[in-house]
Amino acid sequence: MIKKEVKDIRDLAEVLELSTTTISRVLNGKSVKYRISEATKLRVFKAASEYNYVPNKLARGLKLDKTETIGLIIPDIADPFFADIARSIELGARSKGYSLFLCDSGGDLVLEMEMINLMLSHKVDGMIIAPVGTDYDHLLQAHKSGIPIVLVDRYFPEIELPYITSDNFQGSYDAVNYLISIGHKRIACIQGIQNSQTSIDRVLGYRAAFEKNTISLDENLIVGDNFNIENGYKQTKILFSMDNPPTAILALSSKISLGVINALSELKLLIPDDISMIAFDEQPYCAYLGSPMTTIDMRKSEIGQLSVEVLIKYIENKTYYKKVVNIKLKTSLIIRESVKNIN
Amino acid sequence: MIKKEVKDIRDLAEVLELSTTTISRVLNGKSVKYRISEATKLRVFKAASEYNYVPNKLARGLKLDKTETIGLIIPDIADPFFADIARSIELGARSKGYSLFLCDSGGDLVLEMEMINLMLSHKVDGMIIAPVGTDYDHLLQAHKSGIPIVLVDRYFPEIELPYITSDNFQGSYDAVNYLISIGHKRIACIQGIQNSQTSIDRVLGYRAAFEKNTISLDENLIVGDNFNIENGYKQTKILFSMDNPPTAILALSSKISLGVINALSELKLLIPDDISMIAFDEQPYCAYLGSPMTTIDMRKSEIGQLSVEVLIKYIENKTYYKKVVNIKLKTSLIIRESVKNIN
DNA sequence: TTGTAAGCGTTATCAC
DNA sequence: GTGATAACGCTTACAA
Numbered sequence: 001m002i003k004k005e006v007k008d009i010r011d012l013a014e015v016l017e018l019s020t021t022t023i024s025r026v027l028n029g030k031s032v033k034y035r036i037s038e039a040t041k042l043r044v045f046k047a048a049s050e051y052n053y054v055p056n057k058l059a060r061g062l063k064l065d066k067t068e069t070i071g072l073i074i075p076d077i078a079d080p081f082f083a084d085i086a087r088s089i090e091l092g093a094r095s096k097g098y099s100l101f102l103c104d105s106g107g108d109l110v111l112e113m114e115m116i117n118l119m120l121s122h123k124v125d126g127m128i129i130a131p132v133g134t135d136y137d138h139l140l141q142a143h144k145s146g147i148p149i150v151l152v153d154r155y156f157p158e159i160e161l162p163y164i165t166s167d168n169f170q171g172s173y174d175a176v177n178y179l180i181s182i183g184h185k186r187i188a189c190i191q192g193i194q195n196s197q198t199s200i201d202r203v204l205g206y207r208a209a210f211e212k213n214t215i216s217l218d219e220n221l222i223v224g225d226n227f228n229i230e231n232g233y234k235q236t237k238i239l240f241s242m243d244n245p246p247t248a249i250l251a252l253s254s255k256i257s258l259g260v261i262n263a264l265s266e267l268k269l270l271i272p273d274d275i276s277m278i279a280f281d282e283q284p285y286c287a288y289l290g291s292p293m294t295t296i297d298m299r300k301s302e303i304g305q306l307s308v309e310v311l312i313k314y315i316e317n318k319t320y321y322k323k324v325v326n327i328k329l330k331t332s333l334i335i336r337e338s339v340k341n342i343n
Numbered sequence: 344m345i346k347k348e349v350k351d352i353r354d355l356a357e358v359l360e361l362s363t364t365t366i367s368r369v370l371n372g373k374s375v376k377y378r379i380s381e382a383t384k385l386r387v388f389k390a391a392s393e394y395n396y397v398p399n400k401l402a403r404g405l406k407l408d409k410t411e412t413i414g415l416i417i418p419d420i421a422d423p424f425f426a427d428i429a430r431s432i433e434l435g436a437r438s439k440g441y442s443l444f445l446c447d448s449g450g451d452l453v454l455e456m457e458m459i460n461l462m463l464s465h466k467v468d469g470m471i472i473a474p475v476g477t478d479y480d481h482l483l484q485a486h487k488s489g490i491p492i493v494l495v496d497r498y499f500p501e502i503e504l505p506y507i508t509s510d511n512f513q514g515s516y517d518a519v520n521y522l523i524s525i526g527h528k529r530i531a532c533i534q535g536i537q538n539s540q541t542s543i544d545r546v547l548g549y550r551a552a553f554e555k556n557t558i559s560l561d562e563n564l565i566v567g568d569n570f571n572i573e574n575g576y577k578q579t580k581i582l583f584s585m586d587n588p589p590t591a592i593l594a595l596s597s598k599i600s601l602g603v604i605n606a607l608s609e610l611k612l613l614i615p616d617d618i619s620m621i622a623f624d625e626q627p628y629c630a631y632l633g634s635p636m637t638t639i640d641m642r643k644s645e646i647g648q649l650s651v652e653v654l655i656k657y658i659e660n661k662t663y664y665k666k667v668v669n670i671k672l673k674t675s676l677i678i679r680e681s682v683k684n685i686n
Numbered sequence: 687t688t689g690t691a692a693g694c695g696t697t698a699t700c701a702c
Numbered sequence: 703g704t705g706a707t708a709a710c711g712c713t714t715a716c717a718a
Contacts, residue, residue: 008695019705024697035703054464058410059695062401062710069465072445078430080423087421090447099461102415102445104433118442121397122412229627261631284572285626288604290633352712362689367713378687402711405694 006051016047023048027055061123069099070311071119071127074152075107079227081254081281081300082130085152088304089128096312098125105132107193113138120147126311128152133196136161148314148321152307154198155326162314162325164307168198168280171296171331172205172250173212175278178333179248180213183343184276188246190235190256192227199227202252202280221246224256232259240267247342248276254283257293265290272340282334292336299329349394359390366391370398404466412442413654414462414470418450422570423597424624424643425473428495431647432471439655441468448475450536456481463490469654471495476539479504491657491664495650497539498669505657505668507650511541511623514639514674515548515593516555518621521676522591523556526686527619531589533578533599535570542570545595545623564589567599575602583610590685591619597626600636608633615683625677635679642672 006012009027013020018040025034026044047053061067070093074082086102093100101124103115109132116138119127126148131139136156143149143161155163172189179187189206192199203222210217220242224235232251236259239245251257257279261271269275271291279286282297310325349355356363361383368377369387390396404410413436417425429445436443444467446458452475459481462470469491474482479499486492486504498506515532522530532549535542546565553560563585567578575594579602582588594600600622604614612618614634622629625640653668 009697010695020695021697021705021707022703025704028697037703040703054460056405056466056695057464058401058405058466059710060697062399062405062694062712063696063698065710067401069444076430077420077433078423078426080421080426083421083423083426086445087419087447090420090445094446099465100445101412102429102433102443103437104430117397121400122442123399123401255627258627258631265631283628284598284601285628285632288601288608288632289628290631350711363712364690364714365688368688371713380687383687399711402694403713405696405710406712406714408694 006047006053009053009055012044012047012051012053015051016043018044065123067123067125068097069101069122069124070308070315071101071103071115071122071124071129073103073105073112073115073119073127073129073131075105075130075132077102077104079255080283081298082153084300085130085304088301089152089308092305092308096308098308098312107132109133109135116142125315126150128307128311130154131156133193148311150307150311150314150325152303154196157197160324162310164303164310164325164327165198165329166298166303167328167330168201169205169208171280171298171333172202172252173209174205174331174333175250175294175296176206176209177213178335179250179276179278179339180209180215182339182341184248185215186218186221186244186246187248187250188221188223188235188239189250190224190232190252190260191222192224192231192252192256194225199252206250218244224252227253227255229255229259229262232256232261233263234259236260236263237267240269246275248278248339251277251279254279254281254286254295261289271338276339276342278333278339286334287336289338291338294336294338295334297332297334299331302329349390349396352396352398355387355390355394355396358394359386361387408466410466410468411440412444412465412467413651413658414444414446414458414465414467414472416446416448416455416458416462416470416472416474418448418473418475420445420447423626424641425496427643428473428647431644432495432651435648435651439651441651441655450475452476452478459485468658469493471650471654473497474499476536491654493650493654493657493668495646497541500540503667505653507646507653507668507670508541508672509641509646509674510671511544511674512548512551514623514641514676515545515595516552517548517674517676518593518637518639519549519552520555521678522593522619522621522682523552523558525682525684527591528558529561529564529587529589530591530593531564531566531578531582532593533567533575533595533603534565535567535574535595535599537568542595549593561587567595570596570598572598572602572605575599575604576606577602579603579606580610583612589618591621591682594620594622597622597624597629597638604632614681619682619685621676621682629677630679632681634681637679637681638677640675640677642674645672 031041105112130153151163278294280296282295286293374384448455473496494506621637623639625638629636
């Protein structure tokens with residue numbers, strides 16, 4: 001028997017001598033609703049799998065105005081922090097029947113804007129975005145115009161856009177409190193991108209801990225402007241060229257902490273003997289560094305899962321749309337050997 | 344002036360009092376070919392951006408049978424090795440005008456198959472796949488049926504499917520040669536997934552180095568069955584319960600090496616004093632581990648770039664399609680302090 | 687230099 | 703229980 005090539009619901013209809021309508025109904029689980037006979041139903045299913053019929057989602061999306069895809073825009077998929085979040089988003093999306101469009105903005109605002117338009121042209125049902133930082137008009141406009149957007153990690157406090165992130169304030173606050181409790185007073189803070197809310201909140205938490213403990217804070221110890229390795233390296237070198245260097249460093253990302261470690265080893269300074277350290281973002285390798293790193297853990301998989309859940313609620317429940325979900329997940333301090341008690 | 348809502352090429356045509364044909368031509372850069380007047384052209388461009396018209400790629404894809412998307416299926420986007428590759432693939436794809444569908448197979452063959460069908464139903468123009476391992480019928484079938492597939496990292500030597508990977512044989516060979524050259528004879532090899540070609544080739548290279556140096560090889564030192572941390576941990580514990588433990592370990596992934604480090608620290612063994620180590624895959628943190636790790640670097644960004652380039656050649660040049668591109672990129676040994684000369 | 691109309695593969699509506 | 707048909711938004715052959 002020569003099998004007819006089936007590339008279409010129409011081809012399938014022809015083979016089965018049924019209408020495309022019926023096939024479509026069966027394949028979309030509406031056999032009951034339209035009271036399609038059990039026999040027909042089975043024939044359709046059998047033929048569909050036999051001829052390996054794959055429905056065309058373009059046509060479906062065009063017709064239904066619904067593609068079951070979501071767009072994900074992050075600044076760097078190779079950054080383990082975002083890679084972890086991306087993974088949980090992929091998992092969550094898939095479990096709900098959605099596919100993922102991935103874009104890496106590289107931290108470039110112009111690219112981010114272009115990518116949003118790209119996603120719109122692909123007719124994604126919604127987007128999850130870790131925005132690059134300062135500007136949000138394009139995001140707000142897209143969300144207002146009806147395409148659901150959920151922000152992850154970074155957000156904008158002055159506007160009403162849903163976000164899922166960590167309680168960065170508390171993360172820093174706890175870490176610095178801990179450092180102070182064991183005798184540290186000169187604690188440096190190496191920031192990430194300065195006008196990212198992530199960095200802002202972490203610095204605020206850092207400040208708050210000083211205030212709470214009524215310890216005066218040397219503004220010169222708040223340095224840096226990027227989440228990357230180079231910034232960690234450079235700022236550490238600068239910090240230790242000061243007359244009165246810090247006894248501890250709070251690194252606002254795991255990459256910054258790697259740069260710090262690199263600089264310290266060049267400076268022949270030992271962790272924690274010469275300098276204590278705490279870094280944001282727990283990673284598998286943190287426990288195995290020269291001095292196992294004390295970190296601030298951020299529940300990344302929950303962030304990813306929640307962002308998908310919330311997004312899909314927005315997509316599938318239009319009455320939900322006016323709600324603005326803002327979530328900050330608690331962080332937790334993982335204490336290891338990178339911190340020395342100097343009391 | 345009340346701006347008409349423009350959601351369509353037709354709306355735009357109406358506003359401009361032109362036909363959709365003309366708009367389409369201008370927007371697709373065919374003004375010259377159809378000798379559209381400069382004035383019209385400018386009006387179209389102006390209106391398109393003014394009304395923020397985004398063409399519907401579903402409709403376009405449906406019509407042209409070309410979506411300018413490619414599917415990427417990898418076993419774990421949170422694994423830094425694959426995250427690095429994914430990043431370079433995203434970059435490469437975007438630079439050629441393609442968007443990326445991302446799927447995380449979690450190393451599950453059934454999922455991988457489902458994902459391929461999902462991608463097909465989304466009408467991707469081609470796929471880049473890091474297959475989970477043993478089975479390839481579904482891949483071969485898809486490729487044969489006309490949808491270009493390029494494998495990355497893992498491949499199947501017995502079939503004709505394009506792949507881009509590292510010269511894993513040489514990577515191991517060089518590493519073990521180096522270890523032997525500085526006096527090691529009992530070198531353990533902690534494998535990844537046993538029937539993945541990646542692992543197979545690395546073990547072959549490992550064996551070849553022994554042979555070349557006419558050193559007899561203890562088969563009991565070839566252990567393990569997964570690229571993950573747990574395997575590294577478990578196998579190390581087993582290796583050091585032997586009467587005659589190894590003096591060096593070759594870890595076939597960076598994750599395995601983390602497990603090894605963990606186990607060694609529990610066993611109170613020091614790297615490199617008590618045990619030497621080399622691991623596959625250079626990562627930013629490798630230089631900052633307790634003992635900076637000697638690694639085998641794999642040119643991941645080239646792997647990503649090349650895989651996209653080759654895939655797009657297959658997509659855009661049907662005569663090229665019958666060629667089967669197989670590339671193995673040379674690795675390089677990055678020597679750090681995790682290895683001790685015991686001569 | 688610009689326009690008309692068919693068709694890409696689905697599904698919803700209406701009809702029987 | 704099942705089917706005919708229009709429509710989703712775009713591109714392109716054919717007309718003018």
